[in-house]
Amino acid sequence: MKPLILIVGYLVVVTLPLAISWWVGGPPRQFQQELASGMGILAFSMVLIEFILSGRFKAISNGVGLDVTMRLHQIMARTALVFALLHPFLYQGTPSGGQRPWDPTRALTITTDFSALSSGIAAYLLLPSLVVLAIGRTQLGFKYETWRLLHGVGALLIAMLLWHHTVNAGRYGSQPVMSWVWLAMTGLAIGSLLSVYLLVPLLQKARPWRVTSVARLTPRQWEVTVKPDGHRGLDYKAGQFVWLNVGNSPFSLKENPFSICSAPAAGPELSFMIKELGDFTRTIGQIRTGTVAYLDGAYGNLSLDGRTEPGVALIAGGVGLAPLLGILRQMRLTGDSRQVKVIYGNRIIDQIAYREELDAENVFYVLQEPPETWHGETGFIDSALIDRVFTEIEFSEWVFVMCGPAIMMDTVEDHLIERGTPSQRILSERFSYD
The missing domain is CATH 1.20.120 (Four Helix Bundle (Hemerythrin (Met), subunit A))
Structure with a gap:
């Protein structure tokens, strides 16, 4: 509407x-x-x-x-x-x-x-x-x-x-x-x-942040954490994103959108899961603690706030895990007892981030190029996989939240609608168009 x-x-x-x-x-x-x-x-x-x-x-x-x-x-x-x-x-x-x-x-x-x-x-x-x-x-x-x-x-x-x-x-x-x-x-x-x-x-400029840690998650993925410097921080909802500027003037055009993977209930520090792709992201590992940062946000409506569905499906492809991880963490910190199923797809096993944390959940890992010892799902996140993971009742009653490659979200959204999931229970945000 x-x-x-x-x-x-x-x-x-x-x-x-x-x-x-x-x-x-x-x-x-x-x-x-x-x-x-x-x-x-x-x-x-x-x-x-x-x-x-x-x-x-x-x-x-x-x-x-x-x-x-x-x-x-x-x-x-x-x-x-x-x-x-x-x-x-x-x-x-x-x-x-x-x-x-x-x-x-x-x-x-x-x-x-x-x-x-x-x-x-x-x-x-x-x-x-x-x-x-x-x-x-x-x-x-x-x-x-x-x-x-x-x-x-x-x-x-x-x-x-x-x-x-x-x-x-x-x-x-x-x-x-x-x-x-x-x-x-x-x-x-x-x-x-x-x-x-x-x-x-x-x-x-009046509300700077400082980098507190830069940690490698996988060979090409990092977690960057910042804390407010002299102010109480940012009001945001789990699943939202900000425009992040690290080490530059607030008037610089060198800012990029990143989803927040931390939870509001965890405190004022914000964490971001960032994959090495462009000019800035390839230098993430060189950022020193204490570096000044500026944030513009929070933006986005990929949020469960105010929703009452009995179950939550989180479907992520690659670095699309970031906002869904923030949602999952917020649910656990606030004592949300709803059932959760997580589908997390990557190309190879070395790209799986936060595995120790995710293993505590009902998670389905999907690899396009699995090793010989792999016992999880293989291929892509497609309609056949969705049918294996979710039941008829879950299709009709749960809320589905997804983030990842456009082709993945198109496939999943189309299939969910075919299975009778109301469109208002399918949450996604896209940032790549023709």
């Missing part, structure tokens, strides 16, 4: 400038010209709301999941691109308009004043580049920090160019009411960007 509320709210806000433009009105024009204006208005409003969707606002993301807001962000960016690309090709007639001596009735749509058109042309060229760069970031080999800087600066430049073009060249945008609407929406968009890059770092 919450994702539906987000989508409905999004549609209301995005179409508001279109509705006000229709209310402002003007001399009748051909349908194709009205369609062109409508697409331009929608494209601009979508671009501005993209700033809000990507702004890490907990009131939005924690209600539906940051993965849902980011997926909506991606889909709507591509939709806005289509509208923007079609917008200029739908106009008909001689290009003139606005408050010009040759068009006092403002019956036409755009102006021959190149200064008003140039900003729209620049945005027209930049927007596809921004979207393509976002889609192909991994293939193009950009470092995350470099891409994030380019993405933020590019989005800000596009917003400013579109504002100038809309209020100077648009038939509706130059109306006093619409000029104020666009100014307010552009101000909110820029404000959300400043919140992420300026306000949040300022707040982080």
Whole structure:
């Protein structure tokens, strides 16, 4: 239900400038010209709301999941691109308009004043580049920090160019009411960007953390633990994640999202299970105790708080164990007596982390490449394995929480729904899309 509320709210806000433009009105024009204006208005409003969707606002993301807001962000960016690309090709007639001596009735749509058109042309060229760069970031080999800087600066430049073009060249945008609407929406968009890059770092600077330990879990997985330095710590729910910045200025772009594998009931220290993958994670073992760290969070809705199902299924692939381990630890520390089953998949046996702790639970280990002495499950976490582990009653009554590779979660979610598990009892968060 919450994702539906987000989508409905999004549609209301995005179409508001279109509705006000229709209310402002003007001399009748051909349908194709009205369609062109409508697409331009929608494209601009979508671009501005993209700033809000990507702004890490907990009131939005924690209600539906940051993965849902980011997926909506991606889909709507591509939709806005289509509208923007079609917008200029739908106009008909001689290009003139606005408050010009040759068009006092403002019956036409755009102006021959190149200064008003140039900003729209620049945005027209930049927007596809921004979207393509976002889609192909991994293939193009950009470092995350470099891409994030380019993405933020590019989005800000596009917003400013579109504002100038809309209020100077648009038939509706130059109306006093619409000029104020666009100014307010552009101000909110820029404000959300400043919140992420300026306000949040300022707040982080006043609440530093210190690394207390760095421990190797497996050949390529580490546990990093931090404690609050001069403050009481972080309010969070088991299963949530934060953006972690270790050893850099709070204004640095070198921060990464990591799930918390410790439990709130264990105290103010936070632990993270981190796998060596990128530039930062490959240097985890070099971090010294006492190093300053900054946290932005907590985010996510992968939480059992307030849920009353009689059993809990935790399904993890690789480092996806981290948030589920936090949930499991919280249940044990708070005396939660519900039955728990854990499925934990890895490629090889050396990748299994926290085995001593997990062996005390009802756990099913799965290995893709098992040794000859292996007596556990083999292959992948698939529908056949799920059917062997869970009963009909558990499918219908338990809550299923999962984290891991996208293909694993797709397979498990589809099968759970086929077996009659209500969608509201399937919890997951995704951070990798096409």
